Amino acid sequence: MAFQHHIDSERCKGCGLCVAVCPKKVLEISTKINDKGYFPAYQARPEDCVFCAMCCLMCPDVAITISEIVDEAAGEEEREGTYG
Numbered sequence: 001m002a003f004q005h006h007i008d009s010e011r012c013k014g015c016g017l018c019v020a021v022c023p024k025k026v027l028e029i030s031t032k033i034n035d036k037g038y039f040p041a042y043q044a045r046p047e048d049c050v051f052c053a054m055c056c057l058m059c060p061d062v063a064i065t066i067s068e069i070v071d072e073a074a075g076e077e078e079r080e081g082t083y084g
Helices: 017-021 054-058 072-080
Strands: 002-007 027-029 041-043 064-069
Touching (some): 002 041, 054 064
Antiparallel strands (some): 002 064
């Protein structure tokens, strides 16, 4: 299973709570301003992310999501009943 981490930069207010709780120090506050005038968080080191979801739990604006990436080939095998 593979996962994808996403920060909605327009929803983020840059409070820094996610940055503080990230165990791998993946997140940082951007130097770019979003449309609302905030400096949102971003993944500075996405390759270090362990998808623990601590950032998602801490975000008061629900701006961070982690979702599973569904492999189309695996999904097709499951539908056909072929697993290996």
